[in-house]
Amino acid sequence: MASLAIISPYLGAPNFRMNTTIIKTLRNRENHMASSAENLSVSVQDQDDQLGILQRRRIEANIISPIYQIMKRELGQERASDIIREAITEDAHKAGARFAASEPNGASLLTFIAIQDLWKKDDALVTDVIEESEEVYTYEVKRCAYAEMYQEMGLAEIGNLLSCTRDFEFIVGYDPTIEITRTKTIMGGDSHCDFHYVRKAQA
Secondary structure (H helix, E strand, O other): OHHHHHHHHHOOOOOHHHHHHHHHHHHHHHHHHHHHHHHHHHHHHHHHHHOOHHHHHHHHHHHHHHHHHHHHHHHOHHHHHHHHHHHHHHHHHHHHHHHHHOOOOOOOHHHHHHOOHHHHOOOOEEEEEEEEOOOEEEEEEEEEHHHHHHHHOOOHHHHHHHHHHHHHHHHHHHOOOEEEEEOOOOOOOOOOEEEEEEEOOOO
16 A cells, blocks of 8 residues: 555544545555456456467567577577577466466366467468367377468577477466377478377376
8 A cells, every 4th residue: 555655644633533534545445446457457468368379479579589689699599599498488387377277167188179279360270180088189280370470580490489399388387287299390390290288197
């Protein structure tokens, strides 16, 4: 209650009842404002989470690109890439946890499958689903607009860090009982990406 703490000493003691009423009114107003600000923050985050992933990656890449170029010049490509990797993996883990928290009945492989349209939005991916169940989700990506976008932006050398690396950290944050395996990526020069998600065997 910063503003309340600042003005309280100036209310004086002579009109104690009136001053008490003013303080209560101000406290209620501040509580309402704080609640509104929190709800607005959540609303903005929810809207951001519903934005297509391709659009989000483009926005992020436009911000990261000049920063990466400066870091590469000053620190070298290896160190610059390490810094980008660290930042991206931490962000991906948090994003996974945030998406999981929005699932009313908890995150699972089925809820993860249900949100895949966010990654496909804006014609971002062409996929071929091989297996889909409560325990296994296997598919191949035949076309990747993410790889095409990073190539066009001159960021092909870190495209895997900006997008591909996220897949492993996102699922850990989303549901640590799900394991991902991937041996090929279009970003890495392969003809397709092979994704295999499986629920880990319970100990």
